[in-house]
Amino acid sequence: MSASTSEPFRGPVLTVWSDIGCPWGTLALCTLRAEARRTGTELLVDHRAFPLELFNRQPTPKRIVDAETVVIAAARPELGWRLWSAPDSSYPSTLLPALEAVQAAKDPAVGGLIGSDELDAALRHAFYVDSRCIAVHAEILTVAEECPHIDTAALEEALASGAGRRAVYDQWRTARGGGIQGSPHLFAPDGWEAHNPGVEFRWTADPTDGGLPQVLRWHPRWAADLLSRLQDSR
Known part of the structure; x- marks a missing residue:
């Protein structure tokens, strides 16, 4: 698909640090977009990568993603999330290629920030709703075909030349330096910021030892309040 043209966006830009494989980050973005x-x-x-697998030096364990997905999907059934339904052998062991694609898409020749955000949303939907292996280059490009502002041929060429990889690693190094608390962490132009807005939760025990996420409190109005704030700052 070739990128479509549109009037340039003139409003404030929200910076979001997250990992596509983080259910809480995806919940925040889905809530905000809805x-x-x-x-x-x-x-x-403006998406910034908080690559959990680089921080943790391992793939994010499927059992942790599953536990968080169940809690969120039960509370927000309108999202359409479900547990991984494809063969376990096709579960992505890395999400770095997807994170790199979102960064590569920021190039105006590929899609710009609008296209990058479309691709991020489409990749998250592919993973949490459709159980598609978004670690695979061909699958990422198939998802990109669904994005009106993405030039898929340009994205393919960009990824083939390594575009997006350096950005992901640079953002990881920045996040390691402090100031970014985790996935997700949102920053507005007027100085507002929040880590994992809309929810407070804890693990009942170490998640690697059978612990489960327990939601302590939901904050349903955070997205409306943030959007109102962004509009007031225009």
């Missing part, structure tokens, strides 16, 4: 659609609010996200 509220923007409901209110007709323009929203543009």
